[in-house]
Amino acid sequence: MATPSLKTLAAQARRCERCPLYRAATQTVFGEGPADATIVFVGEQPGDQEDRQGRPFVGPAGTIFDKALAEAGIARDRVYVTNAVKHFKFVPRGKRRLHKSPDSYEIDRCKWWLDRELAAIRPCLTVALGATAARALTGRPVTISRSRGQVIDLPDGRRGLITTHPSALLRMPGAEARQRAYAEFVKDLALAADAIT
Ligand code: URA
Numbered sequence: 623m624a625t626p627s628l629k630t631l632a633a634q635a636r637r638c639e640r641c642p643l644y645r646a647a648t649q650t651v652f653g654e655g656p657a658d659a660t661i662v663f664v665g666e667q668p669g670d671q672e673d674r675q676g677r678p679f680v681g682p683a684g685t686i687f688d689k690a691l692a693e694a695g696i697a698r699d700r701v702y703v704t705n706a707v708k709h710f711k712f713v714p715r716g717k718r719r720l721h722k723s724p725d726s727y728e729i730d731r732c733k734w735w736l737d738r739e740l741a742a743i744r745p746c747l748t749v750a751l752g753a754t755a756a757r758a759l760t761g762r763p764v765t766i767s768r769s770r771g772q773v774i775d776l777p778d779g780r781r782g783l784i785t786t787h788p789s790a791l792l793r794m795p796g797a798e799a800r801q802r803a804y805a806e807f808v809k810d811l812a813l814a815a816d817a818i819t
Contacts, residue, residue, distance in 0.1 A: 625742050638709075646712070648674060651672050651710070653678060660700075661748075662702045662740060663751055664755040664758065666789075667754070679788075683788040683789040693808045693811075694811035696815050736759075746781065747783060749784075749811075749814050750784045752785075752789070753765075759776055764784060771783075771806070771813065786803065788807070
């Protein structure tokens with residue numbers, strides 16, 4: 623069977639009911655970027671802003687991700703950016719919606735879409751941003767500090783790289799530690815850029 627195009631997949635995903643997360647979320651946030659991208663970045667799940675706008679990494683995590691990409695010499699509009707889970711999972715707290723990490727069932731159910739995105743794009747490198755994406759791509763629990771920063775073979779036969787999630791940089795206490803972690807993140811992104819040349 624022919625691989626569906628990203629456009630077809632995105633249209634189908636709008637009606638996704640593969641797990642219960644669609645019920646509370648505003649909309650499906652599908653991946654974004656060119657079909658011939660050589661690098662695919664996989665985040666965890668849309669946040670509050672992404673859920674409202676329908677686009678991945680457009681909130682605070684997106685701002686720091688964009689800055690790091692630029693410093694690593696990667697043009698965001700040349701890469702494909704998506705998430706392991708396509709609906710925002712949250713707990714309401716008054717007027718706020720607090721992020722809640724997806725569980726392994728939700729990650730596994732949503733892998734169906736990620737597999738199809740990767741089949742359509744066939745990137746040279748897939749980069750997992752954080753533990754949820756790493757779990758989705760490797761099929762096992764991953765400790766970021768132990769696995770980050772090296773090009774690895776993924777179970778699907780493609781090359782992958784695991785790095786930290788940009789939100790982890792925002793949460794890190796202490797300016798010095800935050801700066802060091804950010805520099806490590808940029809270094810991993812630069813490695814990703816090198817790996818495809
Ligand atoms: N965090 C993610 O993992 N993905 C987004 O799209 C935004 C924040």
